[in-house]
Amino acid sequence: MPAYLIVHPREQRKDDVLVEDDHLALTVADGWAIFTDQHGICLAIPAALGAQIQRVDEEQEPHDQEPAPQKE
DSSP states (O other), X not given: OOEEEEEOOGGGGGGOEEEEOTTOEEXXXXXXXXXXXXXXXXXXXXXXXXXXXXXXXXXXXXXXXXXXXXXX
């Protein structure tokens, strides 16, 4: 499940937010970080705010990958 941690500048540290959803997507456009899900925009953060956005979910391994061959 995609999850992003939004870390605000030190002065606003109490406002840090974790955003996660199965359908969450992040787009950066025109000075905005825009989070959308299957219903549309759910959160927009202006670049001027100075927040850092970090993806914090664990990457899922593709189900069709085969294990590496064992050395003999």
